[in-house]
Amino acid sequence: MNILYSDEHILIINKPAGLSVLPDGWAKDAPYLVKSLEEGYGRIFIVHRLDKVTSGVMVFARDAETHRALNIQFENHQAEKVYHAIVQGNPRWDEKTAKHPLRANVGHKHRSMVDDRNGKPSETRFKILKRFQARPEQGRGDSVLIEAKPMTGRTHQIRVHAYALGHPLLGDTLYGAEETDVIARPALHAYSLTIVMNGEPMAFKAPYPDDFRVALERLNR
Numbered sequence: 001m002n003i004l005y006s007d008e009h010i011l012i013i014n015k016p017a018g019l020s021v022l023p024d025g026w027a028k029d030a031p032y033l034v035k036s037l038e039e040g041y042g043r044i045f046i047v048h049r050l051d052k053v054t055s056g057v058m059v060f061a062r063d064a065e066t067h068r069a070l071n072i073q074f075e076n077h078q079a080e081k082v083y084h085a086i087v088q089g090n091p092r093w094d095e096k097t098a099k100h101p102l103r104a105n106v107g108h109k110h111r112s113m114v115d116d117r118n119g120k121p122s123e124t125r126f127k128i129l130k131r132f133q134a135r136p137e138q139g140r141g142d143s144v145l146i147e148a149k150p151m152t153g154r155t156h157q158i159r160v161h162a163y164a165l166g167h168p169l170l171g172d173t174l175y176g177a178e179e180t181d182v183i184a185r186p187a188l189h190a191y192s193l194t195i196v197m198n199g200e201p202m203a204f205k206a207p208y209p210d211d212f213r214v215a216l217e218r219l220n221r
Contacts, residue, residue, distance in 0.1 A: 008062060015056060016209065083158055086182075089166065095126065097125050101120060111160075124157055126161075189209065
């Protein structure tokens, strides 16, 4: 496990893709993140979650008081989360804010979907970081590295908002992406997290995992 920071109050990790935070309802005997961490660090408290397929920075509390304080920060949107993602296509915008209301756990695939009537208010701010041109000889079209800042915390929020804007995440076939051999999962990485401890901001960054880094190298060639 890649530990980014640890003290008596918090534990910051770079979560690997493919590992659930809690037991998977379909594979209850499979390893999961909390169990692995508690074997080495004792009891920890969950503050927020990442999808199984998503990599990147996460914070866990190591005592009840810190857990309450961090929960308040996340509930009040005071913690700043920044994701990096690779999306299909070549957006005409450099920056875009998506505000599509979202409803979670729809259908047998348990997807989230845009629902203007019954969805919960949701907001994600996107910014282009780098554009990659199509390589027809490699069987792929345009793609873009983006920064995504979720201002709310809905299930699959970034993935659904990117899809709703017409640019699904590379590898995210659940939300309309084409098949690809560039990366074997939705290309989403929780890049940085800023929280407040003892009145002072603390910022943490998670390096790209190998599959995300190699995908960018392939697109950049």
